[in-house]
Structure formats: C-alpha cells, structure tokens
Amino acid sequence: EPEVTQTPSHQVTQMGQEVILRCVPISNHLYFYWYRQILGQKVEFLVSFYNNEISEKSEIFDDQFSVERPDGSNFTLKIRSTKLEDSAMYFCASSAGGGSEKLFFGSGTQLSVL
Amino acid sequence: AQSVAQPEDQVKVAEGNPLTVKCTYSVSGNPYLFWYVQYPNRGLQFLLKYITGDNLVKGSYGFEAEFNKSQTSFHLKKPSALVSDSALYFCAVRDPNDYKLSFGAGTTVTVRA
Numbered sequence: 001e002p003e004v005t006q007t008p009s010h011q012v013t014q015m016g017q018e019v020i021l022r023c024v025p026i027s028n029h030l031y032f033y034w035y036r037q038i039l040g041q042k043v044e045f046l047v048s049f050y051n052n053e054i055s056e057k058s059e060i061f062d063d064q065f066s067v068e069r070p071d072g073s074n075f076t077l078k079i080r081s082t083k084l085e086d087s088a089m090y091f092c093a094s095s096a097g098g099g100s101e102k103l104f105f106g107s108g109t110q111l112s113v114l
Numbered sequence: 115a116q117s118v119a120q121p122e123d124q125v126k127v128a129e130g131n132p133l134t135v136k137c138t139y140s141v142s143g144n145p146y147l148f149w150y151v152q153y154p155n156r157g158l159q160f161l162l163k164y165i166t167g168d169n170l171v172k173g174s175y176g177f178e179a180e181f182n183k184s185q186t187s188f189h190l191k192k193p194s195a196l197v198s199d200s201a202l203y204f205c206a207v208r209d210p211n212d213y214k215l216s217f218g219a220g221t222t223v224t225v226r227a
Contacts, residue, residue: 004157031213042220043158043204048213056213091157099210100146100165105157 002026006092006106013082013113021077021109023092032075033093033103034067036060043091049075050098082113116141116209118218126224133195135221137188137205146208147188148215149179151201158204164188175199195225 005024034046047057093103150158162173169181205218
C-alpha cells in the first residue's frame with residue numbers, strides 16, 4: 001500500500017528556534033493535512049491544504065505556523081518560534097479527495113522543544 | 115461544531131472473546147464516520163468508514179462497526195479478538211461540509227492471551 005513519509009522521525013530544538021517538519025504525501029493525492037498529538041491527549045487537527053492554499057485551519061494554527069508545498073511532492077509545516085507547548089507528535093496525512101475519502105497518515109515526527 | 119466521544123480509556127478482553135470499542139458523535143447533518151488504529155511508534159491506520167447505506171460496515175482485520183443514528187453512535191466490534199489487536203483505537207467524524215477530521219481521545223485495547 002502507498003505510504004506517507006515524514007522526516008525526521010525525531011526533532012529536538014531549543015525554545016524560540018524555527019523548525020520545519022517535512023512530509024511526502026502519496027503521489028496522486030490532492031488534499032494534505034497536519035495533525036498533532038500531545039502526549040496522552042487526543043489527535044488534534046491543525047490545518048488542511050488543497051489547491052495550493054489552506055482550506056481550513058484550527059485555532060491552534062496561529063501566526064507561528066505555516067505550511068507550504070514547495071515543489072509538488074513535499075508538504076512542510078514550519079513553526080517559526082517554537083514554544084515548550086509545541087512539543088508533540090506531528091502527523092502528516094493526505095487523501096485523494098475530500099469528504100468521505102479516508103486519510104493516509106505518516107508515522108509522525110516527535111518534536112521536543114527544550 | 116463536530117465532536118467525538120470515546121467513553122472508555124481502556125478496554126481489556128481475553129483472546130477469542132468479542133471486542134467492542136464505543137464511540138458517540140455530534141455533528142450537524144449526516145456524518146462521515148471513521149475508525150483508525152495506532153500501533154506503537156506508527157501512524158494512524160484506517161480500519162473502516164461509514165458514509166451512507168447499510169448501518170453495518172465491515173473493515174480491515176475482521177473489524178466491523180454499526181452506525182446508529184438515533185443513538186449517534188458508531189461502535190467498533192470484532193467477534194473474536196486476537197492478541198495482535200492490542201493497540202490504540204480512534205473514532206473520528208467529519209462533517210461533509212468540512213475538511214477536517216475530528217478524533218476522539220482514543221481507547222487502548224488490550225487483548226490478553
């Protein structure tokens with residue numbers, strides 16, 4: 001089965017530093033997402049991206065966050081100035097369509113902000 | 115606003131016994147409902163979904179789920195659990211007018227040999 005790949009698997013950074021989390025969605029998919037899971041808590045929606053623009057975002061996705069699809073294959077999440085509370089597992093996902101289509105998730109990037 | 119509740123943090127069953135993981139939802143309109151499973155150090159894997167039609171949907175690894183509109187529930191079931199079914203299970207809902215998928219808090223299933 002095709003896979004969503006995420007790099008790195010672990011990222012450690014200092015508070016206030018910028019981080020970029022990278023994802024390669026499934027090649028023919030059109031919808032892209034970022035979710036995060038703080039340890040012991042539920043999986044939370046951050047943002048969805050379609051047709052080269054953000055289609056929906058949550059209140060978590062403030063000005064410190066941005067997404068980009070720079071080259072037609074990668075999908076990145078940038079956190080400009082990391083905070084301690086940004087420590088979480090970040091999951092990228094993609095789907096062939098919206099609505100009833102299932103999402104395919106990557107294995108995640110564990111971000112630790114020190 | 116859409117939301118999902120999984121009332122049980124943990125479910126423990128013996129191998130060979132039936133397994134049920136409960137889920138209730140809240141959404142305006144007709145929902146799209148999903149179950150995902152997460153094994154340690156892995157991403158979420160799709161199990162099954164309900165869109166419309168037959169209230170009983172069958173999915174991967176022998177799992178099935180029953181949509182009950184009057185009770186706004188979508189419980190996951192497996193007639194005979196395996197030790198390898200031990201994992202974290204997430205119910206999710208999507209309003210057809212939204213892009214986001216909203217997840218429940220997850221239920222840890224432990225199947226003992």
